[in-house]
Amino acid sequence: MNFYHPEMRSVVIAAAEKAGATVLRGARVVGLLAETPPGVWVRLDANGEHAYRARLVVGADGRSSMARQWGGFRVEHDPAGMTIAGLRIDGLAAPEDTMSGFVHPGYGMVSLTVPLGNGRFRAYVGRHKRDGAPERPWRGKTAIADFVSANIAAGAPPTWYASDLQVAGPLASFDAADRWVPHPQRAALVLVGDAAASNDPCFGCGLSLSRDR
Secondary structure, three states, X not given: OOOOXXXXXXXXXXXXXXXXXXXOOOEEEEEEEOOOOOEEEEEEOOOEEEEEEOOOEEEOOOOOOHHHHHOOOOOEEOOOOEEEEEEEEEOOOOOOOOOEEEEEOOXXXXXXXXXXXXXXEEEEEEEEOHHHOOOOOOXXXXXXXXXXXXXXXXXXXXXXXXXXXXXXXXXXXXXXXXEEXXXXXXXXXXXXXXXXXXXXXXXXXXXXXXXXX
């Protein structure tokens, strides 16, 4: 169920190249070309911008998809009822062979701890939006102490966080409402993965959802 994302990216890129794909590192798509044939504008670090054209453009750029925005797709979503924050932590004193979850109904909170191997973990806290009012999002280094305290308050053992922890990634918060595009295809542009539909990420199943709703 769980894997270390940088390692999986390397596996997927190697498989794509073996299948004949050209992979550009350090490149960024900055716009779509709506003409026939369609294409994308790509900004290359040292060589300015270049237009790439194809019979089909696939937007696989995640839950905050720019391809979806550029293509003018209509996004539907469930009511916002929960936010979730996530952080990668190394050296957590949690089991490395078990995904651990804790729920505190009184606080409207859930804590998830996901082992990635070699002493690496992803930790998450989900918080209910009481009375529909959004909680202050946890972002950046200044919110890490509150994030750890919330994990413990939700039920995670304090001893897990008593060791010398190493924060190995940025702390960020997300709206946990399901979002989807009713029909993720328009002319020669197709959306896949979270660009087409992203679920409540509290259970870490986003990567398994590559179909529209």
